[in-house]
Amino acid sequence: MTLDITQCLLDRGEQPRDLSDYQSGMPRWCDGCGDNAILTAMQRLCRDNDLAPERTVFVSGIGCSSRLPHYMKTYGFHGLHGRALPIAEGVKMSRPDLTVFVSTGDGDCLSIGAAHWIHAIRYNMDLTVLLHDNRIYGLTKKQVSPTSPLGTKSNTTPKGSYLDALNPLSVTLGVANVSFVAQVVDWIPEVLYQVLSAAYQHKGLSFVRIIQRCPEFMPGFFDPYLQDPSRTMLLTHENGLTLSPDIARTYRNQRAHDPRDLAAARDVASLEDPIPVGILYHDPDAARYEELRHAGALRTADQVRRGLDAELDKFTIWPERG
């Protein structure tokens, strides 16, 4: 809770922030990498919502995507492979007052971190999760990921991959207590920003799959989609995405889709070509784990000490008690 008068004093005291207040270092991603677009959209989102850098956390796992926290001038946690979500849940559990974003990739989230992914969806804690899906392991120089299309030739599959790609949207929409699922492409920045804003506004876990180009290891893979706007299908609805005139001119392939309709969302999720872009599903009323478990309860120094003692005692050997 913040008192009215405090809010009033804070509002008067602070200078409006600009993009540079959220920028840190020069991104080491390749030129033309979709991660650049995602980073810019996130920095814009932070600026436009006036997020205090010291009250904002970016958590990531391992991969190209997971370098994102390095380039945000906020708190960040570059975690273990596949473990971005449990770390983010821990942060949210002990500090529910912080805004927490998660950057994870198709390998990090859908392969080694798949168990955490499913349960994070079910826990529905208030996190904004960005799935940077370039459909390949790029940081380790090209191995297949769960979303690589059938036949992808890589260092681990020189004769081409053997299995159909996993569809992260369909899986997510099948998990109980799912509350927000969207899909965007990195090459329509305006829509990317719009969807990320909606995801941030949603209270609960918002899962945004961002289809992104990897010019180095999947060169030209998305060119047909970039060159032919009709192969992108924008989902529009008064409860979802409304398009600007510029976007509406370029992308004329549109479908009205109500994000409250789970069955229709599952239909849309299974489409591959054209790529559906927009908010597939939104349920603002799904239960949130941190609220059910009263996260952020006050702990005195004494309680913390007793808790630590109890934990450490589990590993203590007491020779005198023989």
Place this chain on the structure above:
Amino acid sequence: MDELAFFRLTGARAGGLGPADGLRPALFARFADLTALRYDFPLVALAPEDGSFMPLSQIVDDALAAAAPKGVGGERMRRSALRVEREIRTMLARGDRGDIATLWPRAVDRLAMRGGEAFVLDASAVRAAIKTAGVLIPCESEVGSLVVSHIWREAQARKATRARQTIDALAQRLGDLVRADLMRSETGRRPDALRAGVGTRHQDTFDFTLMATLLSAPSGATALTPVRRARIERTIAALRRQRFFAAELPYVFAFDRVEEALAAYADRLPAMAGLVRAMSVAELELRNAYDEERHDEYFARFDERSLTPQELALFPDYLVRLHAAGADAAGRARIVEGLTSGAPLKIVFVTDDAFGLGAHLATTAMGLGDAYVVQSSAAQLYRVRDRIAAAIDFAGAALISVFAPTAEMTALPPYLVAGAATESRAFPTFAYDPAAGMGWKERFALLDDAAREGVWTDHELEFADADGRRTVTPVSFTLADLALADARRANELARVPRALWSDALVPVASAVSVSANGHVPFVYAVDADAGLHKVAIADRLVQLTRRCAEAWRRLRELDDLKREPLAAAAAAPAPVADAAPTVTNAAAEAGPAVAVAEAPVTDEPYIETPRCTTCNECTNLNPRAFAYNENKQAFIKDAKAASYRELVEAAENCQVAIIHPGKPRDPAEPGLDDLVKRAESFR
């Protein structure tokens, strides 16, 4: 002048007219002993999560549903439990008080002699299935005050818990700041402080003197300044000192006089301002946002006038329990003053006089506009418990006006008389919620819905006539009937001997609506032996009855506002049909329901900036010509800074093909023909 007309005009009984002592309203004939009946009362006061109140009969039913086996044994258990329940009612009517845990075993003891062993076993089985504990509240003169106090207490406890959590968290986190600072300070790095930091088990393991020399001063100038530390410590002390919420030395918030509550509120305003100031300073400190230059002076001038409604609503409400007996004209004026003072007084006003001015207090208070008002007789309290809770939660003053009979008024069962006060329109049930909307329509709700059409409620009176034949006659239950249940109205009633029964005696309901000379209004009454009587009514009471009918009609008019919009909508003319539709149709035919922009036609180079994906290709190629805007999306900053070749190459390199090179600026640029050809696809 005959004796009836004389009585009607003067209230003096002459000739054969007798006093109405010992008579009850005829419709009460069937209800002699309420302890044998199951109804709302006694109520059991519960914790808020269990719903605040529950009738004892409901609790017994729930326990039976859980404990009673199917078949004969279950039926026997049910009878046993109902006997205990009835005994508890009898004990309460006799004046015993307590909770289920004390009264249940006592009732069982009293019945055990006759009931035998099986009864005792049954009763204890049902007792074991009762999971709720709470004080039993019978329907008696104190019931209004008890019910409202219970709801108020629970609401304040909720408020206090919330506020204490906030205040404790602020104090603790401020304490963490000071502690962290101490650990970094020179004092914190002294050997004794370091020794204290590792706990007793390892105090001999380390050389703390050496450790103290090894630990260097922390870098940076982030330590608390003495001024800031003093401010934080002052703030922690102010937060710990508060007396409003579950404090060690708490203020009292329940009063029996309006003026005492108002004085207490006024006295504490500076303390309220002090606490809010401390909370706000704490919030700023914790965000590292306290700016001495700007905030010192503001907080120095901060006082009770600076408090906003949001902050005032954090603080406890003041309960004032009043009885009509102590409220003369000056007392009623003080109530109005209390309700308009701006202080969050929750006044529960209990009256046993349905005929006096106290009975109109709630209607008066509604006129004040900004106080929450609930009116209910004791018999309706359980039904309006949610409204009472809303009145307590309302951010502002509230009046809860309750009619509850006292022993001074009547020897009849209080629940019956309270119900009669509602039924007779003397004390209608209604609520007025200023926060519900801008008009009466949203704010006012009449909660008595019986017989909305007429003024009075209609009943049938069944009796045996002089020849022993069953006779049924329609009667209305009016304020004059209620007078039979109020000893203080005895002078306005006269028992009419059968010899004087004639057409001149007319039912009071028709006498109120049609006034005719020569008629004397009457009501039916019964005596202790169920003998039927007619009781004549003096004019003074007829006038009160007429006023009561008027008051009821006014309330119903207010309530009818809710229903008017439907009628108004039906009567309103249909919307004009010729202007709007054409526009709608045109839009519908245009395809997607969004506006579509057209591409610009120009020879100048340009970038579709909103589509830029920030890939750095063009800005790396020529940072003077290509730049990022405030959203980090590329635009052409200076077209003259780029050759046509660079523009075309940038267009070719752009992954999303949003760079348009336009026409060449310098006709002398080498290789122009080839470049123009390559630029064709980026027109």
